[in-house]
Amino acid sequence: MNAHDTPSDDSIRPAVPLQVRRARWAVSLVFxxxxxxxxxxxxxxxxxxxxxxxxxxxxxxxxxxxxxxxxLSGLFAARLMSRFGSARVAVTVQIIASTSHLLVYLSGSWLWLALSLALSMAADAITDISMNAHGMRVERRYRRSIMNSYHGWWSLGAVTGGLLGAAAAQLGLPLWAQGVIGLVLFGALAAGSFRFLLPGHDATERTPAAGPSAGSAGEVPADVAPQGIRIAGMSLRALGLVVALGMVLVFAGSTEDAGNTWGALFMRSTFEATPFLAGMAFVALQGAQTIGRFTGDAVVDRLGDRATARLGAVIGMAGMSLALLLPTPATALLGFAAVGWGVATLFPAAFRAADDLPGVPHGVGITVVGWFARLGFFITPPVVGALADVLTLRYALWMVPMYALGVLLFSGVLSTRAAATRD
Known part of the structure; x- marks a missing residue:
């Protein structure tokens, strides 16, 4: 048999069992x-x-x-998953999150808004970590990259939610009514997904590292990693890699916040846009991110996480700079779309790398990286808000191209592997 007759990995890959395919769709629904x-x-x-x-x-x-x-709550995610399992934690806390969202809609003061958002983010952090952890279980059974598609479903959900919210705003639906409808609908669907998630312990699909693999993040065999000072069960080298992965998500989260928190306000204050058009800034970012994530697995398999991240950072930087230099509704939507596409693969890439790091206890790497992601959402809104009051929101959003530089700086920790097989 010559080289052309050698069967490809795809041709000899075993069929995915029905239970695992159902689990993939259930995880996608939670996202x-x-x-x-x-x-x-x-x-x-x-x-x-x-x-x-x-x-x-x-x-x-x-x-x-x-x-x-x-x-604060993200620090307890690993402990909760260890006790109750990632499936039960993801579903239960997602229902709690939908309940907290109703409180946001009912906010009547600054303090109420701040506390309800804090409760919402507490639930979201635990859901985020546990649903990614369960998604990694399913990916290992698929033996190929599917993490970007999960995050694609998150983005599709974000676009759907954004469109529903924009339409409700245009129609004048009371805030409390939107909150009640969301709690009933989203809570019921989350509860229904639980029966299709994978049973058993979260470490079932994990296998001991066989040794170093060229080009992957944190390529240090567990048996030769420094065994001196250890923090949370990690060597200093492993901790440094986890922190660097977390910094990638600090800048990715800050970029997403530009559309999430400020997109509609930017459109309203700069162009006096209608409520529906104002909501399209967020939809443009998340819509482009959705496309980037559903196509991201194929791109990452070809280019690797690192090159994909750097390409996205450059595109996001160029798109948002154009929108701020030549501000029109069209260029603004294009700019938000560019940054959405640019950060599309960063969250799944960082979570995967953290969960695969040798010498990092199960659940700890993904928890720490998820915790760092919250820093971006914590630090940037007050900074952008203060700059907007002094300089206008248009100039404050020049922070977004700066976030892209941060991604370029820390993306070296991501994997260079292309067409990798997930074991």
Whole structure:
């Protein structure tokens, strides 16, 4: 048999069992609901700001304080998953998250808004970590990259939620009514997904590292990694790699916040856009991110996570710079779309790399990286809000191209592997 007759990996890959395929769709549904439930709120932010009477600084501070809940609760995600399993934690806490979103809709003061966002972010952090952990279980059974598609479903949920929120704003649906409908609908779907998730312990699919593999993040065999000082069960080298992966998500989260928190307000304040058109800034970002994530597995298999991240950072930087230099509704939507596509693969890439790091206890790497992601959502809203009050929101959003530089700086920790097989 010559080289042309050698069967490819795809041709000899065993069929995926029905249980595993169902689990993939169930995990995808949890990702979808996680995106839709919260993102339906975002187009209603201008109404909340107006009804409470907040300045950009006060609003940015309320949104920025919210992730403190995520920073605190995320520290307990690994312990909860160890005790109850990632499937049960993801579904239960997602229902709690949808309940907290109703409180956001009902906000009547700055303090209420800040506390309800903190509770929402606390639930979201645990859901985020546990659904990614369960998604990694399913990916290992598929033996190929499918993590980007999960995050694609999150983005599709975000777009769906954004469209529903924008339409509700245009129609004048009361905020409380949107919150009640969301709780009933999203909560019921989350509860129904549980029966299809994988049973058993979360470590079932993990296999001991056989040794170094060229080009992957943190390529240090467990048996030769430094065994001196250890923090949370990790060597200093492994901890450094996890922190670097976390910094990638700090900048990715900051970029997403540009569309989530400020997109609608930017369109309203700069172009006096209608409520529906204002909501399209967020939809443009998430819509492009959705496309980037559903196509991302094929791109990553060809280029590797590192090259894909760097290409996306350059495109995002160029698109947003164009939007701010030549501000029109069309260029603004193009700019938000560019940054959405640019960060599309960063979350799945960083979570995968953290979960695969040798010498990192199960659940710890993905928890720490998820915790760092919350820093971006915590730090940037108050900064952008304060700059907007001094310079206008148009100039404050020049922070977004700066985030792209941060991605370029830390993306070297991501994997260079192309067409990798997931074991």
């Amino acid at each position: 979808f609901l996680n995106g839709a439930s919260f993102c339906a709120i975002l187009p209603r932010y201008p109404e909340l700001v107006e009804s409470i009477g907040l300045s950009n600084t006060a609003f940015g501070l309320a949104v920025g304080l919210g992730p403190i809940g995520g920073l």
